[in-house]
Amino acid sequence: MRHWLLKTEPAVFSFDDLLSAPGRTTGWNGVRNYQARNFLRDQMKKGDKVLIYHSSTEPPAVVGEAVVVREGHPDPTQFDARDADHYDPESPRESPRWFQVEVKAVRKLPRPVSLEEIRATRALAKMALVQRGQRLSVQPVSPAEFEKILALGGR
DNA sequence: GCCAACGTTGGC
DNA sequence: GCCAACGTTGGC
Numbered sequence A: 001m002r003h004w005l006l007k008t009e010p011a012v013f014s015f016d017d018l019l020s021a022p023g024r025t026t027g028w029n030g031v032r033n034y035q036a037r038n039f040l041r042d043q044m045k046k047g048d049k050v051l052i053y054h055s056s057t058e059p060p061a062v063v064g065e066a067v068v069v070r071e072g073h074p075d076p077t078q079f080d081a082r083d084a085d086h087y088d089p090e091s092p093r094e095s096p097r098w099f100q101v102e103v104k105a106v107r108k109l110p111r112p113v114s115l116e117e118i119r120a121t122r123a124l125a126k127m128a129l130v131q132r133g134q135r136l137s138v139q140p141v142s143p144a145e146f147e148k149i150l151a152l153g154g155r
Numbered sequence B, C: 001g002c003c004a005a006c007g008t009t010g011g012c
Helices: A015-020 A034-043 A115-119 A143-152
Strands: A003-008 A025-027 A049-054 A061-074 A099-114 A138-141
Touching (some): A003 A061, A003 A143, A015 A025, A015 A061, A015 A099, A034 A061, A034 A138, A049 A143, A099 A115, A138 A143
Antiparallel strands (some): A003 A138, A049 A061, A061 A099
């Protein structure tokens, strides 16, 4: 089993939105970066544990824990011409370009673990999240890093 | 295949 | 709102 971090902008889709979604589950759609796509399509497996991170908010922070409940499959939003933010007219139906997984909320952290706190924690210094210029919205996380974040979050 | 221009991400 | 860093596009 692997561990992951998924970024989302809470103004678009927050952890609370995930908690209130049917079955506390959603398709993690809208990823339009090939490296992140490859993780979604090839590497994320049912049962993998996921940290949910809020970006472009104050403070940016890991706010909750989720689990992969369905492995990579085509992201339906790429075919939806009404969804201007996600529609990709270049993506062939017979070999879709973009993939999603389904994730289910496990629990909200009692305390968010802020980016500042992550930067200040030696054991988390190697996380992709704090590497210069790193922008990937789907990132692998080591088991130790995953547990450390949960501990900092008061779980 | 190079690389300049442009677009996006996301912290600050 | 700024801008550094990075990815993508497209002319050549």
